[in-house]
Amino acid sequence: MSIYNEMYDFKNLYNAHRAARKSKRGKREVIDFEINLSQNLCNLQKQLEERSYIPKGYTEFKVYEPKERIIFAPDYSDRVVQHCLCDNIIYPTLDHRLIYDNSACRIGKGTHFSIYRLTKFLREFYQEYECDGYFLKCDIRKYFYSINKSILKTKLRKVFVDSDIFDLLCKIIDSYEVSKGIGLPLGNQTSQWFALYYLDSMDRFIKEQLRVKYYTRYMDDFILIHNNKDYLAHCLNEIKNHCENHLELELNEKTQIFPLKNGVNYLGWHFYLSKTGKVIRKIRNPSKKRIKKKYKLLQFKYSNRTIDFDDVRRSTTSIRGHLQHGHTYRFREKLCDKTTFVRKNKEQI
Numbered sequence: 001m002s003i004y005n006e007m008y009d010f011k012n013l014y015n016a017h018r019a020a021r022k023s024k025r026g027k028r029e030v031i032d033f034e035i036n037l038s039q040n041l042c043n044l045q046k047q048l049e050e051r052s053y054i055p056k057g058y059t060e061f062k063v064y065e066p067k068e069r070i071i072f073a074p075d076y077s078d079r080v081v082q083h084c085l086c087d088n089i090i091y092p093t094l095d096h097r098l099i100y101d102n103s104a105c106r107i108g109k110g111t112h113f114s115i116y117r118l119t120k121f122l123r124e125f126y127q128e129y130e131c132d133g134y135f136l137k138c139d140i141r142k143y144f145y146s147i148n149k150s151i152l153k154t155k156l157r158k159v160f161v162d163s164d165i166f167d168l169l170c171k172i173i174d175s176y177e178v179s180k181g182i183g184l185p186l187g188n189q190t191s192q193w194f195a196l197y198y199l200d201s202m203d204r205f206i207k208e209q210l211r212v213k214y215y216t217r218y219m220d221d222f223i224l225i226h227n228n229k230d231y232l233a234h235c236l237n238e239i240k241n242h243c244e245n246h247l248e249l250e251l252n253e254k255t256q257i258f259p260l261k262n263g264v265n266y267l268g269w270h271f272y273l274s275k276t277g278k279v280i281r282k283i284r285n286p287s288k289k290r291i292k293k294k295y296k297l298l299q300f301k302y303s304n305r306t307i308d309f310d311d312v313r314r315s316t317t318s319i320r321g322h323l324q325h326g327h328t329y330r331f332r333e334k335l336c337d338k339t340t341f342v343r344k345n346k347e348q349i
Contacts, residue, residue: 004164007088008048013041016084020076029076044077051164053081055175058185065290066268072176072185082189085168090193093159098196099203101216105192111267112325114218118271119279121214121225122260126277129227133273134257135264136224136232138239140199141252143220144191145183147198148248149173152184155197195219198247205242210235223266232257269326281326288331291319295339302341312341 006012017037021030033040047053058072074082095106101117103109125133140146153170160166173194176185184191196219206212206224212235214225226232236257243249258264263272263280268287272280283291298315301307316339323332 002162002164003089004162004168005049007084007165008045010041010045012084012088013045013080016080016087017041019083019087020079033076033080040077041080044081048081048168051167053168053171055081055172058176058187066286069186072187074185074188079189082172085172086189086193089160089165090190094193094197097159098200099207102196102200102203103217104219105196111218114216114267115269115281115325117216118223118266119281121216122271122273122279123277125214125225125227125260126273130277131260131273131275133225133227133260134229134232135260136226136236136257137255137264137266138222138224138236139252139254140220140243141250143249144186144195145178146249147182147184147195149177149181149183151247152194152198155200156194192219201246202239202242206235206239210238218267221266223264225260229257283323283326283328283331291323292335294319295335299339299341303343305343 017033021034024030044053055078056075058074060070060072063069063071091107098106103111103114103117152173156169157166160169169190172188172190173184176188177183184194199217199220203215203217206215212224212226214223216223224232224235226235236255240251243251260273263270265271265284268284270280270282270284274280294315298307298312302312320332
């Protein structure tokens with residue numbers, strides 16, 4: 001049996017459905033799918049078996065946190081297929097091919113992994129050079145919407161040798177485009193993996209040819225640390241050339257070189273190295289504003305009985321847990337520890 005046939009096994013499709021419905025069980029599309037769950041899964045299995053599966057399209061909407069973006073949400077049945085494909089094929093195939101410091105979407109390698117990885121690099125750097133060094137912070141301009149499909153398919157073809165798997169990947173890739181042959185939709189689970197792998201050649205160029213020891217990347221946001229500012233300027237020029245000539249991408253205006261003493265913004269935190277070698281992580285003001293806004297919204301919803309105690313506790317625990325990864329004691333004390341949630345009948349928690 002080929003890996004493609006194993007992929008659409010009924011058990012795998014059922015597990016993919018369970019993964020896709022997490023935190024969404026009350027939504028109409030999930031309820032409708034579960035009313036005839038066995039039949040819907042069998043229909044998907046038959047379409048995949050007959051190679052007749054075609055993505056149904058996307059629902060477009062905007063999100064405004066942490067910045068305004070257009071999200072293209074696939075049909076629920078397409079999400080099930082993508083979960084099945086990612087969990088059983090894409091993750092096992094691509095994960096071990098990525099460098100260790102390429103994070104986002106990988107098991108055990110979320111934002112907190114990147115935060116502590118950068119912290120570790122700064123501590124190691126201080127032991128050798130103290131504070132005499134620089135950051136190079138790079139960011140890709142409109143990354144997802146700029147990915148060249150032809151280049152992506154060429155990269156994927158080298159690792160997905162099964163023709164049926166590759167054809168299915170191409171159907172998903174071709175289901176959306178910003179302009180002819182360009183762009184992936186924000187909202188697809190597969191898009192996240194494609195975006196991770198698309199920059200793999202750049203990761204290896206930085207680590208293996210430019211020989212930068214202290215390097216970490218979270219999707220299209222990446223940091224290089226070096227003691228020589230001129231060498232980082234050289235790295236910037238080489239990275240720019242690699243992105244433009246091999247990946248057809250551009251770096252945006254956020255790409256700059258900063259002294260270590262001034263620090264750098266990364267994943268919602270401001271990192272800098274003190275004269276004593278202590279790594280300071282302070283939450284950025286835009287992140288503070290978003291958290292305050294979340295607390296006000298929670299207070300409003302709890303007061304109007306649109307959420308219950310468990311919803312409030314889960315949300316506040318999550319926020320507190322995130323803040324504990326930085327030097328945020330005063331902010332936590334002011335916001336989290338002194339905020340009272342009150343219902344209209346004066347019930348308090």
